[in-house]
Amino acid sequence: MTPCGRLSDRMVAVVHGGDPWTAEEQAHLVGCGDCAKEWKVVVIAAGLGKSISLDGSALAARVTERLKTEPPRARSRILRIAAQWGVGLAAAAALILVVRPGPPRPDREQPRAVEVLHELDDLNADELEEVLRSVEIEGTAGATADPAIGDLTPSELERLLHSLEG
Amino acid sequence: MTPRADESPETDAALAAAYQTGDEAAAAELVRRHATQLGRYLAASGAPDADVEDLAQEAFIRAFRSLGTWRGDGTFRGWLFRIAGNLLKDQFRRRRGRIMVPIEDHDFPDSASPEGEAGANELEALLIDAIGRLPRLQREVFLMRVNQGMAYDAICAALGTSPGAARVHYHHAVKRLKELAR
Numbered sequence: 001m002t003p004c005g006r007l008s009d010r011m012v013a014v015v016h017g018g019d020p021w022t023a024e025e026q027a028h029l030v031g032c033g034d035c036a037k038e039w040k041v042v043v044i045a046a047g048l049g050k051s052i053s054l055d056g057s058a059l060a061a062r063v064t065e066r067l068k069t070e071p072p073r074a075r076s077r078i079l080r081i082a083a084q085w086g087v088g089l090a091a092a093a094a095l096i097l098v099v100r101p102g103p104p105r106p107d108r109e110q111p112r113a114v115e116v117l118h119e120l121d122d123l124n125a126d127e128l129e130e131v132l133r134s135v136e137i138e139g140t141a142g143a144t145a146d147p148a149i150g151d152l153t154p155s156e157l158e159r160l161l162h163s164l165e166g
Numbered sequence: 167m168t169p170r171a172d173e174s175p176e177t178d179a180a181l182a183a184a185y186q187t188g189d190e191a192a193a194a195e196l197v198r199r200h201a202t203q204l205g206r207y208l209a210a211s212g213a214p215d216a217d218v219e220d221l222a223q224e225a226f227i228r229a230f231r232s233l234g235t236w237r238g239d240g241t242f243r244g245w246l247f248r249i250a251g252n253l254l255k256d257q258f259r260r261r262r263g264r265i266m267v268p269i270e271d272h273d274f275p276d277s278a279s280p281e282g283e284a285g286a287n288e289l290e291a292l293l294i295d296a297i298g299r300l301p302r303l304q305r306e307v308f309l310m311r312v313n314q315g316m317a318y319d320a321i322c323a324a325l326g327t328s329p330g331a332a333r334v335h336y337h338h339a340v341k342r343l344k345e346l347a348r
Binding site: 046 | 190195198199205206207208209210215219222223226235289294309312337340343346347
């Protein structure tokens with residue numbers, strides 16, 4: 001490791017008062033502009049927010065009071081998000097049934113299939129699983145099975161033939 | 167509710183477990199234990215001073231309501247900071263982001279200049295602004311390490327990243343912020 005790398009690794013310990021600079025390190029700091037800049041950033045960043053003083057006891061009282069009196073919002077939020085997904089999935093399913101598009105045309109830009117739901121960003125794994133479980137559509141297991149050729153109408157057979165021929 | 171001494175020897179994990187069995191005083195102790203550092207972390211992350219207390223309160227509420235998801239392999243404080251980071255992100259999004267000023271438009275003033283106090287305050291403001299515009303992981307690793315003095319293993323556990331990745335995030339953040347110093 002370079003002297004600059006060693007000094008960089010030591011800065012946090014020094015700035016939090018655990019371990020002062022050695023004479024050798026101090027000499028390097030004086031002579032190395034890059035390390036001096038980094039040290040300046042570290043010193044200022046270490047002190048950020050020091051002017052903030054929260055009354056821990058008062059905050060604790062408010063937090064425990066809210067925990068006792070306010071119903072958890074997480075479940076209603078999950079249900080709201082699940083409802084959004086459910087409506088979206090239902091709309092998408094209805095659209096597929098109505099439009100029944102043929103094979104995609106390579107010269108046409110495909111629409112985005114997925115819209116990012118930022119509301120999901122903050123959910124943890126358990127909450128996400130709960131959302132997924134809540135939007136599962138019953139009976140979908142059979143829906144993905146390939147239909148038998150004999151079940152297709154003449155026009156569907158013709159469309160299938162065209163798609164195979166390219 | 168039975169008050170606990172500030173010097174309570176109980177670990178955060180023990181207090182969290184106690185709260186889950188209905189001990190409200192354990193929750194209060196966790197709040198008292200971490201409130202100050204959480205406030206500092208939020209302020210350093212760019213939360214307006216006026217919002218710090220509300221954000222801290224909300225972070226604790228969310229933490230206690232999802233204690234079951236805390237795996238306990240990282241520190242409670244690191245996990246709390248992660249929740250606070252999510253809250254801040256939500257707040258910035260609701261306010262449609264912060265006022266963006268190109269980082270190149272500013273240089274850190276020389277802290278040894280005669281401008282003195284004003285220069286130092288400006289320096290802090292510029293740094294907070296620059297930290298706020300770092301990519302999220304860079305910002306969180308940098309602040310947990312420099313502002314909070316957390317060790318890399320605690321940071322990794324809190325952020326779900328590897329020590330190597332955390333070091334890379336840290337050095338990218340420092341490199342970016344150093345560009346402002348002169």
